[in-house]
Amino acid sequence: MTKTLIQNTAHFDSKLSYLREVIAYRLKDSYTNDVPVFPRFDEIISDDSLFSEFARVKQLSQDEIITLLLAIVPHLMPNFFTSIISDFLPNGGELPEFGGVKGKNHRGIIPTGETVQFILGGNDIQKRIALTEMFHEDHLFKQEGVLYLDSIPMGEPRMSGRLILDEEYIALFSTGSILKPTMSKDFPAERIETQLEWTDLVLQSKTLQQIKEIESWLNFNEMVLNDWDMKSRIKPGYRILFSGPPGTGKTLTATLLGKYTGSDVYRVDLSMIVSKYIGETEKNLSKLFDKAKNKSWILFFDEADAIFGKRTNVRDAHDKYANQEVSYLLQRIEAHPGLVILATNFKNNIDTAFTRRFQSIIEFENPSYKERLELWKNNLPNKVPLANEVSLEDVSKKYALTGANIMNVIQYVCLKTAASQHAEILLETILEGVKKEYLKEGKMITI
Template sequence: MKKTLAQNTIHFDSKLSFLKEVIEYRLKDNYTNEIPVFLKFDKIMSDDSLFSKFVREKELSLEEVITLLLAIVPHISPDFFTKIISDFLPNGGGLPDFGGVKGKNHRGIIPTGETVQFIVAGSDIQKRMQLTEMFYEEHLFFKEGVLYLGTVPMGEPKMSGRLMLAEEYIELFTTGNILKPSLSKDFLAERIDTQLDWDDLVVQNKTLQQIKEIEVWLDYNDIVLNDWNMKSRIKPGYRILFSGPPGTGKTLTATLLGKFTGKDVYRIDLSMIVSKYIGETEKNLSKLFDKAKNKSWILFFDEADAIFGKRTDVRDAHDKYANQEVSYLLQRIEAHSGLVILATNFRNNIDTAFTRRFQSIIEFENPSYKERLSLWKKNLPNKIALDKSVSLEEISKKYPLTGANIINVVQYICLKTIASKHKSILLETVLEGIKKEYLKEGKMVKI
């Protein structure tokens, strides 16, 4: 960590010196009678810092590099711009052409799109207009979620928006760490993972075969789209519906797909996304998909019934906006280039007009006797023996529990056995755990 941090930050001294000279060149060129000479750019990005590697990998132009440096300056040298301007105007004064805004907490100058225009193009109107293209949707900065302009009050120039570098790139360029977003009011998704393996997933064979098809897409989709030139015919992304009762392996499957393909899995509880306030649901979804754009994340939407129920007839304004929320979610899901999984406990609640949008619908059924027996055997601790009175075959036949139920019972068994100082797992302990699980769900069971 220390080595990576030093490796990244030591090179910023030379980069900021370069940027300082670029700004001073522009100030002299615009405001003095001097004829300054523009400095050489050839070696400034030849080091092994992650910033320089990014520049070389993406083949960024001089203008794009200057823009990136301007965006990162406030995060590493708050008084950078103030010092340059103060040195240039020792008697005070302002430079409206320079652009820049003040932050709420930040005491220095935060550069804007106008700052980029001034430093790169000066008073060259044609070049200033060309620079606006760096903030179009077609540009790499937007496509890969690297850098963008902040919003401005209605009627004010778009280029007066502050230059904003995405948090993950700030972290990457300065510390060498890859920042993974966490659950917050601005990002209503939680990264989930698992220590389990595919052998721990107990589902019916037909379900497992369908899951393997998702792995195939994750492994080979890029080849189909790029090497086989199928981009114009096949929509980006892959959309799947997981349907089945709680505790049957839907969440575990999503995390295993991420684990074995090296992709982060983000769980989104749609019941948290949906808001009673008009427009808030779409706003929440927009923030989420904008953050996920061009990331290799797996998006796992849990509790899809919260928004994906059968479309209603429009009887009032509430129905109208509820349908708009569903349409907006569908629109963003279809435009997303990654894997999107929606999970529902009740497939019948999903409108057939929506199910046609999915490439695959996978049913997770309650485990049969065979799967229940496998779940018991896989999840009971191997550090302690079963009492002779315990027949897993008999328990599996008699009590139709889900995988999640069995895990809960096993936890109870472990704690109870340790607390009771028993040398083996007793039948009465197993039955107590089963009874407790049934009562928790409001079910009656004869033990």
């Protein structure tokens, strides 16, 4: 183990020892004639671990800290709870008041809300009810996506849901590193990055100026809302529509915004969100927005008209629920406190009721001759000279390619030139690549 990892995890020995004492106190108090004393709490978060730092910064109460420990224990010591109960009941038996459930793979006890109520509240009804507030919508645990109760079958007590600690906090508290979520059915988005720089993004000056406005929001939004006390006047979040043909720089712009403002960019996979089953689309979207709510992420919906398109006249039940999905999206995106970028190839396909809610609509136009020439000059390899017959000015004027098209041609040219072992890039090779791009899109070309 690295020195940093050892420093961050060493504190768990004392914390879990303390938690064991707390559970032992509750068992003795509830099932024996002893009059135990609740373990001293004073120094449990006095160390310099990330767990303790989080507890201090967020000013967590004793009950909240113990609840966090209960939630993380199964990820550190699977037999923690079973060993305590076995020691207390050496001849076997059950403690239904303790709560907890078994997992499909996990062989130990997974604590539930009932476990929290029993350990911290015992048989005190008022205390048990008060503890449910830790799982309300307005509590820090829910607001910041730290901890929640798993859903339960209809009709069963809400507090019987499993205690779920967010994976990012499990990683943060146990290893000291932040775990980036990966695409799954519960998180239908992938993190996208780029090695390129702003200078590699060739756009018209009007478009670049509008993009700078987004960068300003990312850099100064917190100052405007908090330091300038504008929370009551300005809606949270920022909603942008990128509109333009494929290959004009919409995705690259989103990734560069993230790169230069320190924000992770997640491209949402609409195919994993949209469901033919009624209510499932809303559920999938809810998971995504709940996860992103308290993160400084940029959510990027590519080809957004697939789900954000115009609402239809209601002819049947399918149309009715499709329109409900759009309405739900309107609500969630308007309430989302972060940056949401929708990208579409055709702006007119987006519901007008939705476009009114955008702070900005940015048009990404096909590059003009000037931008095409800049793209050719910036991206052809410096280490391989152009043949004398190559005029990038002529190529730029004659062939109206997008930035993505030009990059595809350049890749083809590099590979063909290397494979042919030519000492320079030939015009013939460039034109072959241009022809491939035209044919791919079903366009006529005269070379």
